[in-house]
Amino acid sequence: MSDKSHDPNQMTGAAMIVRALIDHGVTDIFGYPGGAVLPIYDEIFQQSEVQHILVRHEQGAGHAAEGYARSTGKPGVALVTSGPGATNMVTPLTDALMDSIPLVCISGQVPTHLIGNDAFQECDTVGITRPCTKHNWLVRDVNDLAKVLHEAFYVATSGRPGPVLVDVPKDVQFATGTYHPPRKSDVHRSYAPRVKGDATQIRKAVALLAGAKRPVIYSGGGVINSGPEATRLLRELVEVTGFPITSTLMGLGAYPASGKNWLGMLGMHGTYEANMTMHDCDVMLCVGARFDDRITGRVDAFSPGSKKIHIDIDPSSINKNIRVDVPIIGDCGNILGDILQVFKAEAKKPDIKAWWQQIAQWRARNSLFYRKSNDVILPQHAIQSLFEATRGKDTYITTEVGQHQMWAAQFFGFEEPHRWMTSGGLGTMGYGLPAAVGVQVAHPDSLVIDIAGDASVQMTIQEMSTAVQYELPIKIFILNNQYMGMVRQWQQLLHGNRLSHSYSEALPDFVKLADAYGAVGLQVHKPGDLDGAIQEMISVKRPVLFDCRVAALENCFPMIPSGKAHNEMLLPEQANDEATAKAFAAGKALV
Amino acid sequence: MNQPASAYFIEDRHDPNETHTLSVLVQNEPGVLARVIGLFSGRGYNIESLTVSETEAQKHLSRITIVTTGTPMVIEQIKHQLDRMIPVYRVVDMTLTRRSIERELAMVKVRGQGEHRVEALRLADAFRARVIDATTESFVFEITGNTEKINQFIDLMRPLGLVEVSRTGVAAIGRGPEGM
Ligand SMILES: Cc1ncc(C[n+]2csc(CCOP(=O)(O)OP(=O)(O)O)c2C)c(N)n1
Ligand SMILES: [Mg+2]
Numbered sequence: 001m002s003d004k005s006h007d008p009n010q011m012t013g014a015a016m017i018v019r020a021l022i023d024h025g026v027t028d029i030f031g032y033p034g035g036a037v038l039p040i041y042d043e044i045f046q047q048s049e050v051q052h053i054l055v056r057h058e059q060g061a062g063h064a065a066e067g068y069a070r071s072t073g074k075p076g077v078a079l080v081t082s083g084p085g086a087t088n089m090v091t092p093l094t095d096a097l098m099d100s101i102p103l104v105c106i107s108g109q110v111p112t113h114l115i116g117n118d119a120f121q122e123c124d125t126v127g128i129t130r131p132c133t134k135h136n137w138l139v140r141d142v143n144d145l146a147k148v149l150h151e152a153f154y155v156a157t158s159g160r161p162g163p164v165l166v167d168v169p170k171d172v173q174f175a176t177g178t179y180h181p182p183r184k185s186d187v188h189r190s191y192a193p194r195v196k197g198d199a200t201q202i203r204k205a206v207a208l209l210a211g212a213k214r215p216v217i218y219s220g221g222g223v224i225n226s227g228p229e230a231t232r233l234l235r236e237l238v239e240v241t242g243f244p245i246t247s248t249l250m251g252l253g254a255y256p257a258s259g260k261n262w263l264g265m266l267g268m269h270g271t272y273e274a275n276m277t278m279h280d281c282d283v284m285l286c287v288g289a290r291f292d293d294r295i296t297g298r299v300d301a302f303s304p305g306s307k308k309i310h311i312d313i314d315p316s317s318i319n320k321n322i323r324v325d326v327p328i329i330g331d332c333g334n335i336l337g338d339i340l341q342v343f344k345a346e347a348k349k350p351d352i353k354a355w356w357q358q359i360a361q362w363r364a365r366n367s368l369f370y371r372k373s374n375d376v377i378l379p380q381h382a383i384q385s386l387f388e389a390t391r392g393k394d395t396y397i398t399t400e401v402g403q404h405q406m407w408a409a410q411f412f413g414f415e416e417p418h419r420w421m422t423s424g425g426l427g428t429m430g431y432g433l434p435a436a437v438g439v440q441v442a443h444p445d446s447l448v449i450d451i452a453g454d455a456s457v458q459m460t461i462q463e464m465s466t467a468v469q470y471e472l473p474i475k476i477f478i479l480n481n482q483y484m485g486m487v488r489q490w491q492q493l494l495h496g497n498r499l500s501h502s503y504s505e506a507l508p509d510f511v512k513l514a515d516a517y518g519a520v521g522l523q524v525h526k527p528g529d530l531d532g533a534i535q536e537m538i539s540v541k542r543p544v545l546f547d548c549r550v551a552a553l554e555n556c557f558p559m560i561p562s563g564k565a566h567n568e569m570l571l572p573e574q575a576n577d578e579a580t581a582k583a584f585a586a587g588k589a590l591v
Numbered sequence: 592m593n594q595p596a597s598a599y600f601i602e603d604r605h606d607p608n609e610t611h612t613l614s615v616l617v618q619n620e621p622g623v624l625a626r627v628i629g630l631f632s633g634r635g636y637n638i639e640s641l642t643v644s645e646t647e648a649q650k651h652l653s654r655i656t657i658v659t660t661g662t663p664m665v666i667e668q669i670k671h672q673l674d675r676m677i678p679v680y681r682v683v684d685m686t687l688t689r690r691s692i693e694r695e696l697a698m699v700k701v702r703g704q705g706e707h708r709v710e711a712l713r714l715a716d717a718f719r720a721r722v723i724d725a726t727t728e729s730f731v732f733e734i735t736g737n738t739e740k741i742n743q744f745i746d747l748m749r750p751l752g753l754v755e756v757s758r759t760g761v762a763a764i765g766r767g768p769e770g771m
Contacts, residue, residue, distance in 0.1 A: 126622060127625070130622065130625065130626060130629055131629055131633050134677070135676075135677040138621065138622075155677060160675075188618060188677050188678055189618075189680070190617070190618055190677065190678055190679055190680040191677045191678075314671075314675060315671045315674065315675065316668060316671035316672050316674075316675055318671070319664060319667055319668075320664075320668055323664075
């Protein structure tokens, strides 16, 4: 009989957790301690392979882990205590589920014998997080812990990625059991995501592409999630076919914004040319996107004349909102590779000159037009200046939610994937600052900027303290319009300009606030001072709160209004009061 | 149609609803039923009937039978949403296979005297329902069959003194030698 005390795989549950993190290559985690995770914190204290970043609110840990994951392609890890620690994770878990971000959350739980007793800091964590995780587990036996942890990493990162949660009661953390390294049998036999696309469907797709007269490629976050190979293949496909390409908010950067076939983002605040191309196309290739309602506008008028090919790893994304003609289930990278192979062997570049001429006319409408001013900074101008100042630099952008987010998507050009971190599906105000913390932890020497709004930034401002503690030189670039601008815009357009509770009353002095946190505060009012201040922000190697005072009442255009189709966009130069009133006339629902 | 100013495009869907019976093979583990039910309530799908029991103890397999209604597109969604859950092995649409047998069991309590009592017994006999409990003024009938047959029996018992009904919900299985 072996002497158990000398078996290196005999260890406490708490030790297994740290060991599993190491075995999965995790080097950084984000967390906040509490009674139900103290044994794990004790283990963390006694090792140096996993760095723990102490946030100031568990929501911050979750978004930081998301930022870390999205900028690296690796899973993000968060550690929180039971009860309020776990409930504070609900927003980031939901956010990660909507945006398909691999996240592993480990939560402490009250000891097993107290579960169900309304014990101190007890909550039904697996019950609460069931609808906002891809899967979750409550581990009642220390001998199940290794298997569950390994499965958790696998589930989070495979197939359509997503958040998972492992709830570990305190007695299980203390108990001793047997650890094993990751192995194949750790995973449910019922879980087998499909990777390879069906060959017949791929042939059908190629036939459609080869015969297209007015094609478009519409790509999404799935391409980025699939990894660098998918991005490379997408670019090659555009090259080989000569097709125009647009993307969702989540997919920006997969195809470079400077590429000649780029139409800009599509959807509610997408470009005119992207939306018109979608509307009038005859063949649509959707890669790793899901026909979300911000993309389609009115579904019964969505791209009425096209044959649609849809590549997605999640079968439930197919035919959910829009009926497609050729669904292909599997990994985008894998399928794009197959499509390219068949296309190159059997098809030739279709002649779509006339289509490009049509697109050029739409482009000429210059739908992102705005009027610059010498007196006030226009928010669009601020983003453009920021983009110019960071060109060629190793830059990562996160955002909050609102007008500034849409302007960032419209005016900041992304050349590479994993450089753009925004809360797309859930639209979580307060995402950007902690996400920037996570990105900066993963890329200590890069320039990490949160393009923020004055309202959103206050939702997780406490993470400035985290940035200062860990010397993370994140830049919080606040487009301060003194309004919840996006809410104000809708109230103006839809609710008779009754600006109910959308004014940012009693804003803090962001410069003093930065100072109070031990960060750097900058403020600019005048367009003439903007470039200099941005240079200063970039050169300071400390966290910066940048209070960029911008025109208060600027609206975000172009816009697909109220239950309208892609070809009914409201363009900036038309958006006078009368046209706006007509576009949003009563009797039409908003998009 | 006049629509309120909303953040979403509100549309009327006119596709007719269909009723489908789904057999779902799952890993029998804590929370699996809550996951399935949560999916239905969370996404606004209907559950007309739901039965669940472990079917292979050794392999920890349970079989869930769900009768649901929705437009064809919604039914498709339900199947995909179920199928992508981690502990779900297989989802079979028994209605699409058109080769399935569906049964449910009901216990029906009827209270009455005289002519009503005799009539209840006579009908029970015609429906092959068994008497499983009796007093001088009541019967409990056990009846097995498809949903329609049971509904019909219950309707007939109503004027004869129906007190209460307990039903198992639908269990379904495919015809022929193959398993699901
Ligand atoms: C947590 C959360 N609460 C509420 C909303 C609704 N919402 C969307 S945008 C917005 C206003 C954002 O204001 P600000 O951050 O100043 O950005 P701006 O639109 O002015 O650029 C609000 C309240 C949200 N998206 N997230
Ligand atoms: Mg604002």
